[in-house]
Amino acid sequence: MSATADITPLPAAPAATPAPLAASPPAHRLRAALLMFAFPVGVLVFWHLATYGRKYSLIPPPSEVAIELYDLAFGGIYDDAFSQTLHIHLLASMSRVYGGFALAVAVALPLGLMIGRIPVVRQLLDPTFQVLRPIPVTAWLPLAMIMFGLGPRSAFFLVFLGAFYPVLVNTIFGVRSVDPRLFEAASMLGCQGSAQFFRVVLPASLPAIFTGLRLGLGFAWVVIVVGEMTGVQTGLGAIIMEARQLSRTEIVICGMIVIGIAGFITDRLVLLLGRRLLRWSPGHG
Amino acid sequence: MADTAMPIVEIKGVSKQFELQGERIEALRDAHLSLHKGEFVCLIGASGCGKSTLLRILAGFEQPTRGEALMWGMPITGPAPARGMVFQDYGLFPWLNVRRNIGFGPASRGRPAAEVRETVERFIALVGLQRFAEAYPHQLSGGMKQRVAIARVLANDAELVLMDEPFGALDAMTRERLQDELLEIWRRTGLTVVFVTHSIEEAIFLADRVVVMSPGPGRIDSEMRIALPRPRDVSAPEFNDIRRELGRKLHSNLARKAA
Numbered sequence: 001m002s003a004t005a006d007i008t009p010l011p012a013a014p015a016a017t018p019a020p021l022a023a024s025p026p027a028h029r030l031r032a033a034l035l036m037f038a039f040p041v042g043v044l045v046f047w048h049l050a051t052y053g054r055k056y057s058l059i060p061p062p063s064e065v066a067i068e069l070y071d072l073a074f075g076g077i078y079d080d081a082f083s084q085t086l087h088i089h090l091l092a093s094m095s096r097v098y099g100g101f102a103l104a105v106a107v108a109l110p111l112g113l114m115i116g117r118i119p120v121v122r123q124l125l126d127p128t129f130q131v132l133r134p135i136p137v138t139a140w141l142p143l144a145m146i147m148f149g150l151g152p153r154s155a156f157f158l159v160f161l162g163a164f165y166p167v168l169v170n171t172i173f174g175v176r177s178v179d180p181r182l183f184e185a186a187s188m189l190g191c192q193g194s195a196q197f198f199r200v201v202l203p204a205s206l207p208a209i210f211t212g213l214r215l216g217l218g219f220a221w222v223v224i225v226v227g228e229m230t231g232v233q234t235g236l237g238a239i240i241m242e243a244r245q246l247s248r249t250e251i252v253i254c255g256m257i258v259i260g261i262a263g264f265i266t267d268r269l270v271l272l273l274g275r276r277l278l279r280w281s282p283g284h285g
Numbered sequence: 286m287a288d289t290a291m292p293i294v295e296i297k298g299v300s301k302q303f304e305l306q307g308e309r310i311e312a313l314r315d316a317h318l319s320l321h322k323g324e325f326v327c328l329i330g331a332s333g334c335g336k337s338t339l340l341r342i343l344a345g346f347e348q349p350t351r352g353e354a355l356m357w358g359m360p361i362t363g364p365a366p367a368r369g370m371v372f373q374d375y376g377l378f379p380w381l382n383v384r385r386n387i388g389f390g391p392a393s394r395g396r397p398a399a400e401v402r403e404t405v406e407r408f409i410a411l412v413g414l415q416r417f418a419e420a421y422p423h424q425l426s427g428g429m430k431q432r433v434a435i436a437r438v439l440a441n442d443a444e445l446v447l448m449d450e451p452f453g454a455l456d457a458m459t460r461e462r463l464q465d466e467l468l469e470i471w472r473r474t475g476l477t478v479v480f481v482t483h484s485i486e487e488a489i490f491l492a493d494r495v496v497v498m499s500p501g502p503g504r505i506d507s508e509m510r511i512a513l514p515r516p517r518d519v520s521a522p523e524f525n526d527i528r529r530e531l532g533r534k535l536h537s538n539l540a541r542k543a544a
Binding site for chain 1: 379
């Protein structure tokens, strides 16, 4: 092969017109920020007007919820059984959410890759999963309690279940929708057989896998309350259930708010990670 | 190039049939063709004439139903780095930047990292993409993507470069520029090129030899040696004569098919 002979560079390719960087002027950003807060502020005002100063309102006004949230986190106001316990419940729920999610990924990711890639595994498992998938996590609750007993193990299992299917389904989809052209390109470049798995299949399906991870983690937070209805003592779901029985609606709302914020922060972190890993993908970069 | 030397590629009585929704399609019937090292051959013909099928058999993506395809006398049984393919839709790996796309072949064949790096730099320079070495495919224009695709097969020691309407999706100016660059690379490297096109002008501009194919069933109809000196002037009268003659050959095929 003589492609090495006499190689001097051809003139450089003409520069591509640089894509306009999305540097929005400050006025636009201010407008976006105002719009972003307009709706929640509106809801808060409505909530306040509808509940404040009404003696028999079952829903506490926002100010009461804010005070309760402070007491849950730092104590020093009511000094009851709930004061200064937020971090315990938050940590308990987070460990279940991330633990269940991690286990779901550890099982669903390899399984999805195999179902997507190996016909015999697909024929063996895919129909069963298709039937199991529509069963809601709540329907698994009694069975989980029988299998894993009352307590954190059931909660863990239910979170696992909630995160499992989004990861599985999106991984299968990602693997199956790899452009066949890329396999041809890889094989004519000398990357054949099982080597294609790591060099083509895995990177090509990464955007879809990533979508699955994001959805899965979202679902893990969604099912945490159900998971913690199984008789655990700690966790955001547990205090919501306990506060409900005690008619402490302001604590119920605090629990909801904390779950929302924790889920949101988690999602942002995953998104940030995805942006780094998927810089190459026009839909993510 | 003496015709007595061993051909780099021989196609002997190759036929290819496909089963498409229970119907049997004869994509290629009894094709014979020899290529010599360093030749630039264009395959031309209307759609359905089997030119892409022939190219895919050469690449090893398809196996002939009958007959045999040989490279250096050995049957082509599957894709291999010695036969690099440049696709019309580029086929670049979107998750790799320009540098790593070009290094994909050498790296997956286990070449030492330093050697891969050195090879990659050389071929990035060859196609003039130094400034875009870190760019990802979606950030490149069509012409730049096709330069990467060409550099990628060259960096992988391809001896035979198979090009399936590589410039078909590009605008006219980019196409002309890439045609010039391709000829320049071909002249410098002594590659053997099989180039599929449906443009008569492109075929005459590029090829040593134009192979005319015709559809229904796909087959090789005739060949024409282009003896014009390079660089060729597309507006020269000699160029026009060849264009007319080649056009007649192509159209007589179509007329026959319609009859």
